[in-house]
Structure formats: C-alpha cells, structure tokens
Amino acid sequence: xxxxxxxxxxxxxxxxxxxxxxxxxxxxxxxxxxxxxxxxxxxxxxxxxxxxxxxxxxxxxxxxxxxxxxxxxxxxxxxxxxxxxxxxxxxxxxxxxxxxxxxxxxxxxxxxxxxxxxxxxxxxxxxxxxxxxxxxxxxxxxxxxxxxxxxxxxxxxxxxxxxxxxxxxxxxxxxxxxxxxxxxxxxxxxxxxxxxxxxxxxxxxxxxxxxxxxxxxxxxxxxxxxxxxxxxxxxxxxxxxxxxxxxxxxxxxxxxxxxxxxxxxxxxxxxxxxxxxxxxxxxxxxxxxxxxxxxxxxxxxxxxxxxxxxxxxxxxxxxxxxxxxxxxxxxxxxxxxxxxxxxxxxxxxxxxxxxxxxx
Ligand code: NDP
Ligand code: ZN
Numbered sequence: 415x416x417x418x419x420x421x422x423x424x425x426x427x428x429x430x431x432x433x434x435x436x437x438x439x440x441x442x443x444x445x446x447x448x449x450x451x452x453x454x455x456x457x458x459x460x461x462x463x464x465x466x467x468x469x470x471x472x473x474x475x476x477x478x479x480x481x482x483x484x485x486x487x488x489x490x491x492x493x494x495x496x497x498x499x500x501x502x503x504x505x506x507x508x509x510x511x512x513x514x515x516x517x518x519x520x521x522x523x524x525x526x527x528x529x530x531x532x533x534x535x536x537x538x539x540x541x542x543x544x545x546x547x548x549x550x551x552x553x554x555x556x557x558x559x560x561x562x563x564x565x566x567x568x569x570x571x572x573x574x575x576x577x578x579x580x581x582x583x584x585x586x587x588x589x590x591x592x593x594x595x596x597x598x599x600x601x602x603x604x605x606x607x608x609x610x611x612x613x614x615x616x617x618x619x620x621x622x623x624x625x626x627x628x629x630x631x632x633x634x635x636x637x638x639x640x641x642x643x644x645x646x647x648x649x650x651x652x653x654x655x656x657x658x659x660x661x662x663x664x665x666x667x668x669x670x671x672x673x674x675x676x677x678x679x680x681x682x683x684x685x686x687x688x689x690x691x692x693x694x695x696x697x698x699x700x701x702x703x704x705x706x707x708x709x710x711x712x713x714x715x716x717x718x719x720x721x722x723x724x725x726x727x728x729x730x731x732x733x734x735x736x737x738x739x740x741x742x743x744x745x746x747x748x749x750x751x752x753x754x755x756x757x758x759x760x761x762x763x764x765x766x767x768x769x770x771x772x773x
Pocket of ligand 1: 454455456457458460584585588607608609610611612613630631632633636669670671672691692693694695716717718719755756758762
C-alpha cells in the first residue's frame with residue numbers, strides 16, 4: 415500500500431482539509447504517478463457540495479492532473495518511469511460496449527465499469543452511500559500520488575509547461591470534443607457563453623481552428639480581457655447586440671454552470687447550427703421549439719471527451735502554442751479558491767502546485 419496525503423471534504427457543508435489515506439500499489443497494467451499540478455474545475459465544487467446529489471464522502475476531488483511516473487507495473491508498455499503524464503476525468507471503462515468499441519470511453523454504457531477519477535462509481539441518486547458496485551470510492555488529484563491503468567494515462571507534449579497542461583485534461587477536452595464533433599472549421603462563426611475555465615479554453619481552441627469567436631459574458635470587465643485574447647465579446651443582456659447577431663453563428667457552446675435560459679442564444683444560430691450545453695448538467699428552462707424547428711437548429715449536450723480526443727487536444731494546444739490562463743495556488747488555499755471561482759473572480763483557471771502539500 416502507498417501512503418498518500420490529499421485534501422478531502424467530509425460532508426457537503428465542510429471545508430476541504432488535509433486527509434491521509436492509502437492507495438493500492440500499481441498492478442501489472444498500472445502506473446504510479448507523483449502529482450505535480452492539479453487544476454480546479456467548477457465540477458469539483460459541484461461535487462464537494464453534493465450539487466449533483468451523488469457525492470460519496472470523504473471526497474478527494476481533482477481531475478486535471480499532471481505528474482511524473484514514479485513506478486510502472488510489469489505489463490506497462492506505454493509509459494516509463496520519469497515520463498511527464500496526465501490524467502483527466504476518467505480512469506476506467508468496460509472496453510466492450512458499443513460506445514467503448516467505437517472509442518468513446520466517456521460514454522461507456524456499463525455503469526459498474528466506467529470509473530470517474532474521483533467519486534468514481536457514480537451511484538444513482540437513490541443508491542448513494544450503498545456502494546452497490548462493490549468497489550471503493552475513487553480519490554482524485556488533490557493528492558500527492560495516484561495509481562492509474564496505463565490506457566487512461568495521457569502523454570504531456572514537451573512544449574507544454576506541466577501546470578499549463580493540467581486544465582487541458584478537463585476544460586480543454588470538454589470544449590475540444592464538441593467543437594470537433596460538430597465540425598467547427600476555419601471561417602466559422604462560433605459563440606461561447608460564460609468566460610470561465612471552460613469558456614476561455616473553448617474560445618482559444620475555436621480560434622486556433624480558424625473560427626471567428628464571440629464571447630458572451632455577464633461580467634463587463636471581461637469584455638476587455640476577451641478582446642486582449644483576440645475574441646469579440648458581448649454582454650449577455652445587451653438586447654441590441656443580441657438582435658444584431660440573430661441567425662449568425664455556425665456553432666455555440668454554453669459553459670454556464672447552472673440552469674439558465676438559452677432561448678436568446680438559440681435565436682443567434684444559423685439554419686442547421688447547434689448550441690451545445692456542457693455547463694449545466696441539470697434540468698434546463700423550457701426551450702421554444704418554434705425557434706429550434708424553423709431553422710432546423712439543434713440544442714445538444716456533451717460530456718468531457720474520449721481518450722483519443724484528450725491526447726489530440728493536448729497535442730493541438732502544443733502545436734498551436736495555446737493553453738489556459740492560469741493562477742497557481744497552494745493546496746492550503748483551496749477553500750478560498752472555491753469561493754473565488756463561485757464569485758467569478760478567477761482568471762481563468764486555478765492550478766494547485768502539489769509541492770505545497772509538503773509545507
Ligand atoms: P467557471 O466557474 O470557471 O466558469 C463558468 C463561467 O460561467 C463564469 O466564469 C461566468 O462567466 C459564467 N456564469 C454565468 N452565470 C453564472 C453563474 N450563475 N454562476 C457562475 N458563473 C456563471 O466554471 P468551469 O468553466 O470550470 O465549468 C463550467 C461548468 O461546466 C461547470 O458547471 C462544470 O461542472 C461543467 N463541466 C462540464 C463538463 C462536461 O463534461 N459536460 C466537464 C467539465 C465541467 P462570465 O463572467 O463570463 O459570465
Ligand atoms: Zn472538470
């Protein structure tokens with residue numbers, strides 16, 4: 415067994431505190447990783463606060479992980495001791511269902527095989543706490559050591575700084591995957607709603623794909639920040655701007671983290687264009703299907719991305735020399751960081767320097 419130090423929440427209302435636990439040693443196909451950096455995703459906050467009603471406590475969050483391989487099991491072929499590697503939102507899937515067979519491990523249909531990096535077995539709401547899958551809860555990247563199956567470990571390109579690479583493992587792939595799936599290409603007009611961790615990454619990736627990007631924000635100061643990063647920006651309740659943009663976007667992505675009214679945005683889509691919601695994983699306000707039907711528009715959702723896409727987006731960011739805007743924090747400052755993310759004060763992703771755990 416490996417002794418591990420991390421940070422955990424004990425209840426939905428508790429602050430995160432230092433937490434010592436053990437992980438099993440790396441098995442034949444597994445890799446042991448010393449965690450160097452871990453991004454702070456808004457999902458971590460939803461999960462710690464049990465806002466998705468499926469959290470098992472203690473909860474050690476963290477799914478934007480970059481670290482160094484310290485040990486490999488005897489059957490490991492893809493990674494070697496000393497490699498700089500990444501782990502995103504999932505660490506296992508069945509490998510056999512229709513989704514896995516087509517490479518979409520993130521949509522694995524066998525719930526007792528698919529495993530999230532933390533709060534892993536994802537019990538249905540009615541069964542929380544019952545451990546129906548007979549396996550332990552998983553603990554994520556807010557910790558100094560991780561053990562993961564080699565297939566779920568990604569390679570960090572040498573051109574990316576490890577702390578910059580970390581948020582690409584969730585914020586990057588969650589936005590890259592729908593941009594790619596819906597075929598965004600050079601010259602397209604793309605709208606991104608919510609300029610946070612996911613939103614600003616979506617905009618950078620879309621721009622690197624050659625699209626023209628407009629950011630929709632509720633925060634006036636972010637207009638200038640968006641312009642500096644090379645995007646147009648619109649305050650989301652500017653009625654005239656919304657009118658001027660009617661039926662002009664080829665693709666839109668909402669990263670707003672809670673239930674919101676999307677009808678104003680649906681009207682901005684061209685004929686056949688899609689608005690994809692990745693932020694709010696909950697029931698949404700009603701959509702006026704008259705607006706959807708008359709231009710054969712699509713309103714859709716998307717969940718993280720598959721393993722191939724995760725490696726692709728890391729390589730894409732390295733090749734195009736892009737990455738998230740980050741602020742490094744100490745593990746000890748995590749509770750304060752959560753408050754700031756909720757208030758929208760972060761610019762634009764906090765990344766925990768795991769060396770701070772030794773202080
Ligand atoms: P952030 O908090 O970093 O960004 C969200 C942005 O949305 C804010 O910066 C803000 O931008 C805007 N916003 C609009 N309304 C609100 C509101 N009521 N409260 C807070 N922000 C608001 O979050 P992330 O980018 O890390 O995550 C966004 C959402 O995506 C989360 O709900 C997360 O759980 C989800 N997620 C989903 C995944 C998936 O697979 N589908 C994967 C990863 C995350 P502005 O100031 O510009 O308005
Ligand atoms: Zn995330």
